[in-house]
Amino acid sequence: MRLQSAIAAVATFIILVAAITITVFSQNQPPEKPSFETPLEKKTSEKTSEKGDSPENIPLPEGSYKHPDRFSPRPSKSISKDEVERLKLALHKASYFKPLENGSVQCLLCPRHCFIKDGDRGACRVRANYGGTLYALTYGKPVALNNDPIEKKPLNHFLPGTKSLSVATIGCNFGCVFCQNWHISQEYPENGNHLDLIAYVSELLPDKKDLTQLLPSEIVQLAKLLNADSISYTYTEPSVFFEYMLDTAKEARKAGLKNVWVTCGYLEEKPLHELCKYLDAANVDLKGFSEEFYSRYCGSTLAPVLKTLMILKEEKVWFEITNLVIPQANDSDEMIRKMCVWIRENLGTDVPLHFSRFIPHYKLQDRPETPFATLQRAAKIAKEEGIKYVYIGNVWTKGVEDTLCPNCGKTIVKREFMNVLENNIKDGKCKFCNAPIPGVWSK
Numbered sequence: 001m002r003l004q005s006a007i008a009a010v011a012t013f014i015i016l017v018a019a020i021t022i023t024v025f026s027q028n029q030p031p032e033k034p035s036f037e038t039p040l041e042k043k044t045s046e047k048t049s050e051k052g053d054s055p056e057n058i059p060l061p062e063g064s065y066k067h068p069d070r071f072s073p074r075p076s077k078s079i080s081k082d083e084v085e086r087l088k089l090a091l092h093k094a095s096y097f098k099p100l101e102n103g104s105v106q107c108l109l110c111p112r113h114c115f116i117k118d119g120d121r122g123a124c125r126v127r128a129n130y131g132g133t134l135y136a137l138t139y140g141k142p143v144a145l146n147n148d149p150i151e152k153k154p155l156n157h158f159l160p161g162t163k164s165l166s167v168a169t170i171g172c173n174f175g176c177v178f179c180q181n182w183h184i185s186q187e188y189p190e191n192g193n194h195l196d197l198i199a200y201v202s203e204l205l206p207d208k209k210d211l212t213q214l215l216p217s218e219i220v221q222l223a224k225l226l227n228a229d230s231i232s233y234t235y236t237e238p239s240v241f242f243e244y245m246l247d248t249a250k251e252a253r254k255a256g257l258k259n260v261w262v263t264c265g266y267l268e269e270k271p272l273h274e275l276c277k278y279l280d281a282a283n284v285d286l287k288g289f290s291e292e293f294y295s296r297y298c299g300s301t302l303a304p305v306l307k308t309l310m311i312l313k314e315e316k317v318w319f320e321i322t323n324l325v326i327p328q329a330n331d332s333d334e335m336i337r338k339m340c341v342w343i344r345e346n347l348g349t350d351v352p353l354h355f356s357r358f359i360p361h362y363k364l365q366d367r368p369e370t371p372f373a374t375l376q377r378a379a380k381i382a383k384e385e386g387i388k389y390v391y392i393g394n395v396w397t398k399g400v401e402d403t404l405c406p407n408c409g410k411t412i413v414k415r416e417f418m419n420v421l422e423n424n425i426k427d428g429k430c431k432f433c434n435a436p437i438p439g440v441w442s443k
């Protein structure tokens with residue numbers, strides 16, 4: 001009976017989690033002027049006033065989307081401490097900030113370096129200053145939790161065929177106009193569904209009393225219950241729930257689970273080095289390969305992302321790169337080739353590169369999804385530049401997810417729709433010709 005109840009509870013959990021995945025929806029927020037000013041924006045406004053070339057006047061390529069507020073993510077706005085408490089959000093002291101005069105602080109977690117006045121929030125909307133102390137509002141407040149195949153991250157060279165309990169809170173330090181998870185990444189934490197989600201998952205945690213937060217140790221407990229081999233911090237930008245991610249990663253390590261960071265790569269060097277101590281793998285979105293693209297479509301900058309990739313390499317964290325190929329935005333031969341050359345010269349040819357199909361989302365609705373031929377063209381360029389493991393994702397075409405041995409050309413991992421059908425890697429080597437295949441292949 002006990003076994004039957006346990007099976008029933010697990011089945012209920014899986015159904016519930018599937019049903020509640022990401023259920024918050026964007027509210028119509030009145031356009032407000034951000035109450036923060038980041039050095040990035042400051043620099044931009046200084047630059048534009050000097051040169052008289054307002055960002056809105058920079059000529060766009062023909063047919064391209066014009067992002068109305070492309071130099072920042074969705075505007076932040078104040079939230080009182082009382083409101084934070086009433087909504088059962090967190091007042092968890094943040095790491096990486098510097099108190100300034102007049103009760104202001106500067107957040108040093110990501111390269112935005114927001115200056116935040118007392119009572120205001122940073123650009124990611126989830127870090128607020130009360131009385132000269134910065135607080136992480138989403139610590140312990142997940143809004144999405146799924147037991148995904150690791151191939152969905154995507155990671156093709158990291159424990160293939162395993163499950164990864166994937167967690168997200170609200171918030172992001174980017175403002176990508178094409179975001180596919182915009183309804184949680186660009187949302188305000190006060191509009192999130194964390195209480196519903198915690199209530200659902202608590203059914204699997206019989207001793208759980210506090211239904212206002214999901215502790216790091218409880219995420220680990222859930223991962224164990226669901227037979228996950230890793231925990232992924234993903235869907236939104238996990239860097240903005242840094243403290244929650246780090247504490248969970250520490251607990252996961254103790255329990256023998258791996259940690260996976262799925263990220264835009266916009267994190268300062270110091271916190272990144274700290275995080276790397278507990279990371280086993282990462283997938284970094286390299287969204288395009290020009291500062292102009294990052295500015296126009298993501299409200300951000302490219303250079304820190306490249307720095308992150310270099311640090312992951314230096315720290316010997318296994319990582320793969322995803323490039324979402326968007327028509328008329330980052331799909332030129334020139335940009336793709338430039339990116340591949342940079343990868344080859346700075347990271348090496350063993351880093352797997354995933355070209356992913358764009359599907360219209362959020363504010364970028366003015367163009368069709370990426371044609372398959374464009375993705376094939378991108379993959380061809382990457383191979384010409386020597387990248388050994390090139391994948392096409394977010395399409396339902398057989399063969400594009402397979403890993404081929406660069407030495408003998410045989411299929412060493414066969415995948416279909418993110419499922420592993422065949423794995424011919426033995427002890428990190430091709431079963432057919434014994435060539436070593438880079439990646440993490442055993443637990």
Ligand code: SF4
Pocket residue numbers: 107108109110111112113114121122123124125127172173239240
């Ligand atoms: S983490 Fe958030 S508050 Fe901190 S600098 Fe980045 S965007 Fe600003």
